[in-house]
Amino acid sequence: MNTQWIVRFHDGNAAMRQLLGGKGANLAEMTKAGLPVPPGFTITTDACRAFYAGRTLPGGLMKEVTDALEGVEAQTGRRFGDPQRPLLVSVRSGSVDSMPGMMDTILNLGLNDETVRALADETGNARFAYDCYRRLVQMFGNVVFGVEGVHFETLLHQLKQSVGAASDQQLTAEHWQTLIEQYKAVITRLARTTFPQNVQDQLRLAVEAVFRSWNNQRARIYRSVNRIPDEQGTAVNIQAMVFGNLGDDCGTGVLFTRNPSTGDNVLFGEFLENAQGEDVVAGVRTPRPIDELENAMPEVFAQLTRTARQLEAHYRDMQDIEFTVERGKLYMLQTRVGKRTAQAALKIAADLVAEDTITPDEALLRVEVGHLDQLLHPAIDPEAKLEVLATGLPASPGAASGAAVFDADTAELWAKRGDRVILVRAETTPEDIHGVIAAEGVLTSRGGMTSHAAVVARGMGKCCVCGCEDARVDEASRTAVIGGRVVAEGDIITLDGSTGRVIAGHVPLKDADMTPELMQMLAWADDVRRLRVIANADNPEDAAKAREFGAEGVGLCRTEHMFLSPQRLPVVQAMILAETAEDRLVQLRKLLPMQQADFEGIFRAMDGLPVTIRLLDPPLHEFLPNLEELVGRHLRLTLQQGDADAAERDALAGLIRKVRSLHEANPMLGQRGCRLGIVFPDIYDMQIEAIFRAARVCMLEGVRVLPEIMVPLVGHENELRILRELIDRVAGQVLGADAREVPYKVGTMIEVPRAALTARKIAKHADFFSFGTNDLTQMTFGCSRDDAEGKFLSHYVDNKLLPANPFQVLDGEGVGQLIEWAVAGGRAVKPQLKTGICGEHGGDKESIFFCHSAGLDYVSCSPYRVPLARLAAAQAQLTLGDAADERQERIVS
DSSP: OOOOOOOOEGGGGGGHHHHHHHHHHHHHHHHTTTOOOOOEEEEEEHHHHHHHHHOOOOOHHHHHHHHHHHHHHHHTEEEEOSSSSOOOOOOOOSSSSSOTTTEEEEEEEEEOOOOHHHHHHTOOOHHHHHHHHHHHHHHHHHHHOOOOHHHHHHHHHHHHHHHHHHSGGGGHHHHHHHEEEHHHHHHHHHSSSSOOOOHHHHHHHHHHHHHHTSSHHHHHHHHHHHTTTGGGEEEEEEEOOOOOOTTTTTTEEEESOOOTTTTSSEEEEEEETTTHHHHHHOOOOOOOOOGGGHHHHHHHHHHHHHHHHHHHHHHHEEEEEEEEEETTTTEEEEEEEOOOHHHHHHHHHHHHHHHSOOOOOOOHHHHGGHHHHHHOOOEOOOTTOEEEEEEEEEEEEEEEEEEEESSHHHHHHHHTTOHHHEESSSOOOOOGGGHHHHHSEEEEOOOOOOHHHHHHHHTTTTTTEEEETTTETTTTEEEEETTTTEETTOOEEETTTTTTTEESSSSOEEEOOOHHHHHHHHHHHHOOSSSSEEOOSSSHHHHHHHHHTTTSEEEEEEEEGGSTTTTTTTHHHHHHOHHHHHHHHHHHHHHHHHHHHHHHHHHHHHTTTEEEOOOOOOOOOGGGGGGHHHHOOOOOOHHHOOGGHHHHHHHHHHHHHHHHHHHHGGGGGGTTTHHHHHHSSHHHHHHHHHHHHHHHHHHHHHHOEEEEEETTTTOHHHHHHHHHHHHHHHHHHHHHHGGGGSOOOOEEEEHHHHHHHTHHHHHOSEEEEOHHHHHHHHHTSSSSSSHHHHTTTHHHHHHSSSOEEEEEEOTTTTHHHHHHHHHHHHHHHHTTOOOOOOOGGGGGGHHHHHHHHHHHHEEEEEGGGGGHHHHHHHHHHHHTTTTHHHHHHHHHO
16 A cells, blocks of 8 residues: 655645644645745654554655655755754644643754754854754653653753853853763663664654654543544654744744633733743743734734734634744744633634624634633632732633642642642643643743643633742742742642732632623524523522523422431431331421422522422431441440440430341442332322422412422332322322412433333323433443442543543443433323433533434533533534434434
């Protein structure tokens, strides 16, 4: 097979993204547009996949690389490895989906002991030439040979200390020559090999290393979090070097065509004079705002501004641009759709619609569903008294409190045990990705608004404060001095990513507001989506918050949650422990007005919208005291043997007997849900009476009440038949002649696989099916969620045995098939049967897409996820269209 592994920039275009990766496709597109792009070519993602399939570079690849390199030589008038006019190249990764900083780059490739002298002679700048060479040796040692960066950084730090240099710019060519030899010795000692002088060997090893970086730890973690397919692979871009570190008329920078934090339509970015590209994003030097480039290099700034506007107009979205200035000439090194905060995403999308650049439908697809979490999470209460320690750059908005930790591993470990942490670093590197994920927020003492920490935090919705120069971080002692205050590991600090403030201690937060841009986006979403979005709400406060966020009703009210307050729990326990039906009825009469008051509040909050109330579901023993604690107390009283303790001992003994009598070997598969209501109908009788009493009170107040009573854990049609008869009977008793004014429904939660399989029979007694996807997933997989997530499930996901955690993302193949079967079976009996899900999957984008395609009527999720679900439902409609009808027809047939 004659496979072409190489595409030259002038032969590619933006439509070839899957083959060329995002960076290569955009470099090709800029080249075709006539922009000043250094010449080069792309090794395709096909080559990466072939590399992993054969565990070596595919045959013929390096011959194609050599041929393509001759074209670059012809364009530049230089030759790779030439001892007079050497061509230097960069070797950069470029995945299909943007993965900033996750894979590797090598700059200045083609330098060796001979060509570095030629570069020094040609430029008349030996310091520049040897600076480039030491950068290559350091990058090559780290990326290709796996020598940890700290070994090189330590030597650089020691050199600067020994000569009294405060910055790299104060080091001379002779200093760099000394450091280069030290770097080579480190490679020889730690990697047991030598830095290659043959430039063709350098190129081959660099290409292999960039391909390998597709599977480094940070890249795998980033792909897992962002659900990027492993099989996608990365392209490799080989491009002629241009130099931003030749002198004061040179520089490098990163530019966003709009502010990625606020969305404001102004140029936003940073640059460094006399620097190479990695210096800006690595955070080792704090760069200057892009506005200052206008004074430093006015002609370059004017050209850069025109180019930025041209690129945004071409791509119809905010661009993230990398550029270099070499002796006053501008070069474009990259453009890509820029990462942005939720606030910025909404504003940019809305503004582009207002500018007639995109349509509302396109705007809906531009906003990441998960980003809305940023908008709906708390911010610092403006009334709070704050002890501000220092202020840095407000790199990613939001607020977070947590224990300061000083390395990524500790952040991950503490977060796993349930602690909230703030990752504090001098600067983050891509290797810190797992710590950034685990942390509530990130604080760095160095780096700017486009540093690694800032870009990754913005993309993940984490608050971040960068470049806080008043924070001196000592990672060795695990402390930081912030504004004169010593902060030790474990001390609580708070970050305000919107202002850059670093605050001592825990700070009270307040709920975020619904911004005008969010309201506009959700209005567009509501015009498009077919799925209704309702909320899980167990009290009037949650119901009111859900309605504020646009919920179209309550899809799950878990009545057992109403029993857990300190005032109610003793009554519930007395009801469970009652020895006779009469004693139990006494306690139930006490609970009835409590439940009724809750239902009244929810009905008032949802005036005119349906409210689905699930009757008591969990096993009764969950409301009782812990058996082990009871036995311990009884043992201590027995050992004391005091007469005064005898009565308490006897009472404890009786309680222990009762708790043990209620014990079940597997309580989640025991006497719970409808099974409890059938054996002890007086419990459900009380709840049903409370519902209809509340409905009657609200109806008389003028509130429109639409109650829907859900019977949990039905596995056989007779269970629902019996309990529906009970519901209808109590409704008649309570409502009497007013029954017609309260058009209630009765349905079931489908959470037992048998219920899904026999849905045709169950539907005869049901007005709706609500799929309890949490329990349905447990029963379908045959595993307890608590045990699975704590023991083997993460291993399964990490090792690709499962594509995702099925308790977070609905399992379409297994659980989904049961849902589709049940929907088809139920609607075959009752075509207007209402169906939806009310498990935690109701706020997950992929799960919502499944619900749309399966033809469900609604999803129900927690109040704060309602806006996310509204947007995801619109995106499902725009992406999938009306495929649900065809899918259901296939299932029925």
